[in-house]
Amino acid sequence: xTLPVLFAAQARFPAPEFESYTLPKMSLEELASDSVLWRxxxxxMFLAAGTWFFYKxxxxxxxxxxxxxxLAVFGFLFASCPCPVGMFQNIAEGLxxxxxxxxxxxxxxxxxxxxxxFAGRVFCxxxxxxxxxxxxxxxxxxxxxxxLDRILRLIPVLLLLIFSVCAIYRIGFPLCYLEPYLPIFxxxxxxxxAILSAVFLAAGLFISRPFCRYVCPYGVLLxxxxxxxxxxxxxxxxxxxxxxxxxxxxxxxxxxxxEGTGSTSEHRSGFRRISMLTALIPFxxxxxxxxxxxxxxxxxxxxxxxxxxxxxxAGIKSEAxxxxxxxxxTREELRxxxxxxxxxxxLASTAAGVLFGAVVMAELIAEARRxxxxxxxxxxxxxxxxxxxxxxxxxxERKEKHHEK
Amino acid sequence: xxxRDLLRLGFLAVITAPFAALFRKRExxxxxxxxxxxxxxxxxxxxxxxxxxxxxSAVKCVHQYASCGYCLFCSGYYQDKRIDFNTAGENxxxxxxxxxxxxxxxxxxxxxxxxxRCIGCGKCVKGCLSxxxxxxxxQVRRDLCKNCNECRIAKACPADAFVRVPADHPYIYxxxxxxxx
Numbered sequence: 001x002t003l004p005v006l007f008a009a010q011a012r013f014p015a016p017e018f019e020s021y022t023l024p025k026m027s028l029e030e031l032a033s034d035s036v037l038w039r040x041x042x043x044x045m046f047l048a049a050g051t052w053f054f055y056k057x058x059x060x061x062x063x064x065x066x067x068x069x070x071l072a073v074f075g076f077l078f079a080s081c082p083c084p085v086g087m088f089q090n091i092a093e094g095l096x097x098x099x100x101x102x103x104x105x106x107x108x109x110x111x112x113x114x115x116x117x118f119a120g121r122v123f124c125x126x127x128x129x130x131x132x133x134x135x136x137x138x139x140x141x142x143x144x145x146x147x148l149d150r151i152l153r154l155i156p157v158l159l160l161l162i163f164s165v166c167a168i169y170r171i172g173f174p175l176c177y178l179e180p181y182l183p184i185f186x187x188x189x190x191x192x193x194a195i196l197s198a199v200f201l202a203a204g205l206f207i208s209r210p211f212c213r214y215v216c217p218y219g220v221l222l223x224x225x226x227x228x229x230x231x232x233x234x235x236x237x238x239x240x241x242x243x244x245x246x247x248x249x250x251x252x253x254x255x256x257x258x259e260g261t262g263s264t265s266e267h268r269s270g271f272r273r274i275s276m277l278t279a280l281i282p283f284x285x286x287x288x289x290x291x292x293x294x295x296x297x298x299x300x301x302x303x304x305x306x307x308x309x310x311x312x313x314a315g316i317k318s319e320a321x322x323x324x325x326x327x328x329x330t331r332e333e334l335r336x337x338x339x340x341x342x343x344x345x346x347l348a349s350t351a352a353g354v355l356f357g358a359v360v361m362a363e364l365i366a367e368a369r370r371x372x373x374x375x376x377x378x379x380x381x382x383x384x385x386x387x388x389x390x391x392x393x394x395x396x397e398r399k400e401k402h403h404e405k
Numbered sequence: 406x407x408x409r410d411l412l413r414l415g416f417l418a419v420i421t422a423p424f425a426a427l428f429r430k431r432e433x434x435x436x437x438x439x440x441x442x443x444x445x446x447x448x449x450x451x452x453x454x455x456x457x458x459x460x461x462s463a464v465k466c467v468h469q470y471a472s473c474g475y476c477l478f479c480s481g482y483y484q485d486k487r488i489d490f491n492t493a494g495e496n497x498x499x500x501x502x503x504x505x506x507x508x509x510x511x512x513x514x515x516x517x518x519x520x521x522r523c524i525g526c527g528k529c530v531k532g533c534l535s536x537x538x539x540x541x542x543x544q545v546r547r548d549l550c551k552n553c554n555e556c557r558i559a560k561a562c563p564a565d566a567f568v569r570v571p572a573d574h575p576y577i578y579x580x581x582x583x584x585x586x
Binding site (some may be wrong): 012013014015016018019021023024026027028029034054079081082086087089090100102105123172173174176177182183187188190228230275304318319320322323324327 | 407408411412415438448450458459460467468469470471472473474490493509510513515517518520536537538544546551552553554555557559560563564565571572576
């Protein structure tokens with residue numbers, strides 16, 4: 001019984017010495033089970049099942065069941081958080097600051113990427129609870145025009161860079177804070193966050209996977225890795241009759257039309273466009289850097305120390321200021337810390353801006369380039385969310401199914 | 406770049422990663438995964454009650470019996486502006502009547518937190534700290550907490566009292582306030 005004695009020496013009211021009363025146990029000692037191992041195991045199983053459904057069974061119904069199971073298990077059972085989508089922030093923070101990264105977190109983050117290298121984005125198809133809820137709550141597809149789609153697709157890249165800077169400088173994990181589907185999984189409908197969920201759900205009824213395509217920063221990594229995928233999805237094993245039904249059936253714009261040889265004048269104009277874009281690269285990098293430079297003060301203003309310094313300077317009597325004044329930290333220390341942070345964010349944000357400029361140019365050049373000659377409709381594995389709609393849309397596949405019966 | 410090149414690059418990265426980790430600067434603070442409140446930093450602002458994403462906050466008041474004075478007139482139990490020392494609502498500090506008081510020996514009373522009722526508002530903590538030993542404190546209950554990657558209370562906490570602790574140091578207890586002589 002050393003603990004009470006130790007406290008009694010310091011406390012205002014010394015602990016009484018009881019005759020026949022023993023101190024009750026503190027209520028805190030209830031260990032919550034760490035579900036990360038279960039998550040890893042289940043995720044591996046899900047990804048294996050998804051790959052089988054998509055490449056072997058080729059059944060839309062099986063893939064829908066996969067989405068339902070993913071939503072139930074990873075969405076509601078494990079309360080969605082932390083999910084692989086938000087984990088890039090933990091990884092970025094850990095790598096940059098040298099803080100400890102849990103092995104389970106690392107595996108959860110790397111597993112979908114590793115699978116993407118072999119089987120494309122089966123993770124997005126249903127093992128991701130965010131993807132699953134969007135897959136299931138989709139009613140009628142509104143096709144986004146191709147140029148607009150390409151522009152909007154740059155948003156995730158920008159968010160990936162910005163959120164990484166935020167994570168590295170401990171401004172916070174904005175993706176997890178603003179994640180639109182988390183309130184649904186936790187059944188918490190507090191106003192500012194629930195409005196965001198409602199907006200995304202309503203948009204998802206008409207635009208297929210609005211979060212996956214135009215917000216998800218993890219999707220950028222998955223897109224990159226699945227570009228090199230070993231297994232390439234094939235719409236049909238029969239001779240394609242170029243009926244366009246699969247292209248119309250895909251709400252995600254992942255099906256590429258046949259590419260012809262092209263005329264000489266087309267070749268010449270394409271060559272001119274690419275050389276012009278190449279000449280524009282330095283300007284794009286500079287513009288990106290400038291953009292990052294001007295974004296930095298906005299980013300760092302969300303950091304606690306910077307906000308506190310601003311409130312102290314303005315003489316606002318907020319709770320944070322009162323809490324700060326009760327600590328032993330001096331204002332000068334706080335100010336020095338804030339200035340150091342602001343400088344760091346300025347550098348990182350500028351670098352991120354340059355990188356974003358590079359990505360924009362790379363996308364533009366990739367868009368201007370001619371693809372490999374192809375006579376049939378093909379799936380772009382980096383954009384395919386493995387939903388299986390094209391299998392259901394293809395008349396040849398349907399005929400085959402009918403024949404088997 | 407082909408698939409093979411990428412795999413080779415990835416393999417190289419995996420091989421070099423442990424060496425890179427050796428030369429990296431180590432940082433000990435903020436390492437871990439479970440959210441806890443540092444009771445010494447906590448200012449009992451009441452945000453724990455309202456900001457948690459769960460309908461019932463995962464933050465509850467915890468009683469550290471070892472540092473409790475078992476006072477007859479507990480300042481965490483009774484309000485400052487009480488009319489009388491009895492259990493009438495206007496005298497009580499706790500808005501949900503979650504503190505159970507039982508007689509132990511003359512003149513000592515045991516105070517127990519009924520966690521079904523506790524909403525984590527921190528009013529009793531503030532009261533206990535103002536006059537008593539500070540044996541009551543707010544803490545994140547690990548059996549309730551969902552361990553959100555970005556804790557909303559941590560984001561709103563004015564005192565920056567939320568920290569992430571590793572699994573082998575799972576709880577932070579309060580140090581009792583020192584006697585002012």
